[in-house]
Amino acid sequence: MGYRYEIRFSGAGGQGLILISIILAEAVGIYEGKFVSQTQSYGAEAWGGSSKAEVIISDEEIDYPEVMNLDLLLAMNQKSCDAYYRDLRQGGILIVDSTFVHQVPTPRAFSIPFTHIAREELKQEKSANIVALGALTQLISIVSPKSIEAAVLARVPKGTEKMNRAALKAGIRAARQAKKARKEIEIVPEISEEELRDAY
Amino acid sequence: MGYRYEIRFSGAGGQGLILISIILAEAVGIYEGKFVSQTQSYGAEAWGGSSKAEVIISDEEIDYPEVMNLDLLLAMNQKSCDAYYRDLRQGGILIVDSTFVHQVPTPRAFSIPFTHIAREELKQEKSANIVALGALTQLISIVSPKSIEAAVLARVPKGTEKMNRAALKAGIRAARQAKKARKEIEIVPEISEEELRDAY
Numbered sequence: 001m002g003y004r005y006e007i008r009f010s011g012a013g014g015q016g017l018i019l020i021s022i023i024l025a026e027a028v029g030i031y032e033g034k035f036v037s038q039t040q041s042y043g044a045e046a047w048g049g050s051s052k053a054e055v056i057i058s059d060e061e062i063d064y065p066e067v068m069n070l071d072l073l074l075a076m077n078q079k080s081c082d083a084y085y086r087d088l089r090q091g092g093i094l095i096v097d098s099t100f101v102h103q104v105p106t107p108r109a110f111s112i113p114f115t116h117i118a119r120e121e122l123k124q125e126k127s128a129n130i131v132a133l134g135a136l137t138q139l140i141s142i143v144s145p146k147s148i149e150a151a152v153l154a155r156v157p158k159g160t161e162k163m164n165r166a167a168l169k170a171g172i173r174a175a176r177q178a179k180k181a182r183k184e185i186e187i188v189p190e191i192s193e194e195e196l197r198d199a200y
Numbered sequence: 201m202g203y204r205y206e207i208r209f210s211g212a213g214g215q216g217l218i219l220i221s222i223i224l225a226e227a228v229g230i231y232e233g234k235f236v237s238q239t240q241s242y243g244a245e246a247w248g249g250s251s252k253a254e255v256i257i258s259d260e261e262i263d264y265p266e267v268m269n270l271d272l273l274l275a276m277n278q279k280s281c282d283a284y285y286r287d288l289r290q291g292g293i294l295i296v297d298s299t300f301v302h303q304v305p306t307p308r309a310f311s312i313p314f315t316h317i318a319r320e321e322l323k324q325e326k327s328a329n330i331v332a333l334g335a336l337t338q339l340i341s342i343v344s345p346k347s348i349e350a351a352v353l354a355r356v357p358k359g360t361e362k363m364n365r366a367a368l369k370a371g372i373r374a375a376r377q378a379k380k381a382r383k384e385i386e387i388v389p390e391i392s393e394e395e396l397r398d399a400y
Contacts (some may be wrong), residue, residue: 001231006343009267018222019362022218022240025240025242026242028242028243029242029243030242034243035241035242035243036242036243037239037240037241038239038240038241038242039237039239039265040225040237040238041229041234041235041236041237041238041262041265042225042226042228042230042235042236042237042238043229043261043262061243062241062243063266064264064266065239065241065265065266066263066264066265157357164317167382176291
């Protein structure tokens with residue numbers, strides 16, 4: 001039985017989501033030899049300046065390159081988080097750019113300030129997409145940081161390699177912190193009704 | 201009844217086919233308000249270094265973003281022409297880069313030396329994809345040169361606008377010549393068996 005993993009990157013136009021979806025598809029398809037399709041749609045339903053790009057990964061040829069059961073949603077702004085959270089399957093992974101997403105619909109989301117990191121650490125706000133891509137490698141096991149790095153360096157303009165490597169590293173660091181923070185939250189034991197009564 | 205128009209760009213990796221498919225999708229989806237999906241697939245079936253990108257255009261929402269009945273094939277090298285010509289529907293349009301495609305499977309193809317034009321007229325071989333995009337606007341009526349120009353300028357790196365405008369124009373000129381040449385061929389009446397006998 002084959003697997004199928006569905007990813008959607010969403011946010012505002014200009015946040016570079018199509019680019020990172022292509023980089024992810026190339027990393028997985030070319031460097032890791034899996035089957036991948038990568039799609040974006042435009043149309044009358046699109047709200048002004050929004051962007052959505054999807055990557056579907058499988059170990060079998062992909063017949064239907066459309067999201068059916070979303071495994072991972074990256075939302076780089078509030079509007080896309082609100083619009084697409086409902087498409088995420090139960091137990092699916094939500095990653096938000098906490099620079100712009102302040103109303104997070106689940107405490108289980110990974111909230112990472114991608115744009116803030118890009119602005120402060122890299123002095124290049126536009127690299128927030130590559131920071132997010134670096135983070136992704138720590139939050140799912142479908143693609144290695146090494147494949148992502150190779151695919152990034154093959155796609156970005158000459159002269160920006162060093163900056164893009166730094167962006168990936170910043171994303172990896174931030175995701176590790178976010179995972180650690182979530183674990184710390186999770187080990188706080190739930191308080192039972194009984195304990196709650198006893199506490200007063 | 202809605203229409204659906206299916207386009208595939210194919211060639212070698214590095215010929216910039218994904219980029220022009222995204223530009224076409226944005227031109228049609230953003231500047232002309234139609235429904236568009238744009239897809240590329242990678243996988244074990246891909247032969248070394250080849251590239252394929254598809255654009256589907258409709259006046260209705262696109263449920264199935266996969267080619268079913270190919271209306272237009274752009275083949276930028278021989279391998280992709282050989283591999284995909286059979287997917288073209290009867291009466292579909294074949295456009296080849298005659299710099300690299302020497303065995304053209306139908307006399308009704310538009311053979312235009314995109315790479316040669318980019319190399320000689322623009323001194324920038326890599327712009328062959330934008331030359332092809334310019335040509336496209338003359339060979340199908342689905343997108344205006346104006347929308348294509350706006351979408352190109354929104355996507356290409358700063359400082360390359362002038363060169364990309366020149367590439368579009370070169371493509372438009374070449375396509376007009378190719379159309380004219382094809383008309384001239386077509387008005388040569390077919391010689392009947394009888395006439396052929398009389399000619400000797």
